[in-house]
Amino acid sequence: MNLRHPPLAEEKVFKDPVHKYIYVQENLIWKLINTQEFQRLRRIRQLGTSYLTFHGAEHSRFSHSLGVYEITRKIISQFERSAYPDWPREEKLIALCAALLHDVGHGPFSHSIEQIFDTSHEAWTCRILLENTEINRVLREYDPSLPEHVAGVIRKTYDRPIVISLVSSQMDADRMDYLLRDAYFTGVNYGTFDLDRILRVLRPYQGRIVVKESGMHAVEDYLMSRYQMYWQVYFHPVTRSSEIILRQIFRRASELYGGDYPFRFILDPLRRLLDGTLGVDSYLALDEALVQSVFMQWTSEPDPRLSALCRRFLHRRLYKYIAMEDADDGLWEEIRSEFIAAGLDPEYDLEIDFPYDMPYDVYRPGARSLTEKDEKPPILLLDGEGRLSEISERSEIVRSITGLHQGKYHIYYPEETVRESAHLFRPHIRAFFGFL
Ligand code: NI
Numbered sequence: 513m514n515l516r517h518p519p520l521a522e523e524k525v526f527k528d529p530v531h532k533y534i535y536v537q538e539n540l541i542w543k544l545i546n547t548q549e550f551q552r553l554r555r556i557r558q559l560g561t562s563y564l565t566f567h568g569a570e571h572s573r574f575s576h577s578l579g580v581y582e583i584t585r586k587i588i589s590q591f592e593r594s595a596y597p598d599w600p601r602e603e604k605l606i607a608l609c610a611a612l613l614h615d616v617g618h619g620p621f622s623h624s625i626e627q628i629f630d631t632s633h634e635a636w637t638c639r640i641l642l643e644n645t646e647i648n649r650v651l652r653e654y655d656p657s658l659p660e661h662v663a664g665v666i667r668k669t670y671d672r673p674i675v676i677s678l679v680s681s682q683m684d685a686d687r688m689d690y691l692l693r694d695a696y697f698t699g700v701n702y703g704t705f706d707l708d709r710i711l712r713v714l715r716p717y718q719g720r721i722v723v724k725e726s727g728m729h730a731v732e733d734y735l736m737s738r739y740q741m742y743w744q745v746y747f748h749p750v751t752r753s754s755e756i757i758l759r760q761i762f763r764r765a766s767e768l769y770g771g772d773y774p775f776r777f778i779l780d781p782l783r784r785l786l787d788g789t790l791g792v793d794s795y796l797a798l799d800e801a802l803v804q805s806v807f808m809q810w811t812s813e814p815d816p817r818l819s820a821l822c823r824r825f826l827h828r829r830l831y832k833y834i835a836m837e838d839a840d841d842g843l844w845e846e847i848r849s850e851f852i853a854a855g856l857d858p859e860y861d862l863e864i865d866f867p868y869d870m871p872y873d874v875y876r877p878g879a880r881s882l883t884e885k886d887e888k889p890p891i892l893l894l895d896g897e898g899r900l901s902e903i904s905e906r907s908e909i910v911r912s913i914t915g916l917h918q919g920k921y922h923i924y925y926p927e928e929t930v931r932e933s934a935h936l937f938r939p940h941i942r943a944f945f946g947f948l
């Protein structure tokens with residue numbers, strides 16, 4: 513690695529509501545922040561459609577990415593002070609770049625788009641690192657091997673696992689920042705934990721990051737906050753309702769596009785998304801401002817389904833929802849057939865949703881979390897004799913929330929539309945929906 517590049521002559525700071533200040537000492541980091549691809553993250557919200565539920569949740573992936581960088585920087589400098597004084601500078605820089613850039617491949621409302629169009633933001637992150645972009649030029653100018661190393665951390669193939677676990681593990685800089693940031697911007701009271709305390713008890717040990725035994729209670733707090741945020745914010749049923757509508761918009765647009773429907777209005781990046789020909793340039797042009805402008809135009813498309821869905825999304829006319837205890841008892845199938853018999857379209861007028869994730873996954877070889885593609889290493893406590901134990905073996909609190917599925921099924925539907933046809937339902941189905 514080329515070390516001719518000196519740090520910045522003068523440290524740069526960003527004011528940040530979560531970490532107070534974010535400190536940039538490396539010229540490389542400063543240049544990366546100022547690339548167009550990184551600045552684009554200002555136009556993508558961290559929490560997708562959650563702003564329709566929590567109106568404060570307008571924070572961007574830009575602020576989260578700076579926060580992940582800052583936590584990583586703090587962990588590194590803490591390790592340097594305590595147990596790891598000669599961490600090579602090039603490796604620290606790779607970790608900082610990966611932390612800063614880990615979400616650069618996110619698109620507008622990523623989760624909905626990824627489900628409908630089968631794309632992956634990690635894959636886009638790697639393409640943005642490796643293909644013809646400003647980020648790639650800045651990294652290469654520093655060292656020709658740097659884009660590949662940073663992409664290796666994102667893909668989890670980089671040969672120093674400790675660097676990967678800074679950015680991706682059960683207690684990584686990414687999760688620690690988003691829990692605190694999302695709690696702050698949604699305005700919820702749970703979701704906070706003592707970040708400084710956790711940073712003080714992290715230790716590098718045998719190529720991974722572990723927690724000093726005395727820090728167990730701080731980690732319990734972190735896991736409880738994660739548990740609360742999942743159920744109170746991330747899986748909020750109103751947010752799920754807006755995501756369903758968003759997915760239906762993309763699904764409808766895709767059907768129309770496939771059927772050669774003559775859109776009155778479409779912009780090139782969105783057309784490429786629909787026909788599967790997105791390249792890095794057109795992907796980068798796709799941000800939430802563009803998507804929302806197109807939706808605004810589509811409110812007057814002749815296709816009544818598409819225009820109604822766009823109006824619902826923009827004017828926040830969300831689907832109503834009802835909780836259902838069990839989806840396997842035949843009720844769901846019965847509701848579906850009642851909808852069809854009443855002339856409703858169950859593809860659009862009826863959705864079932866089950867939010868599942870585990871707040872904390874105990875390490876089980878070969879097992880994976882239901883929503884995450886790869887297994888994350890467990891949180892290990894380190895005692896005075898150098899012995900490691902998995903945290904749920906030691907903590908009653910962690911044990912009580914481990915592997916818990918407390919989610920309910922929810923049925924979503926456009927209330928006015930369903931009400932109009934409800935007189936055709938059999939009485940107990942009508943009663944289920946509360947139409948008497
Ligand atoms: Ni992130």
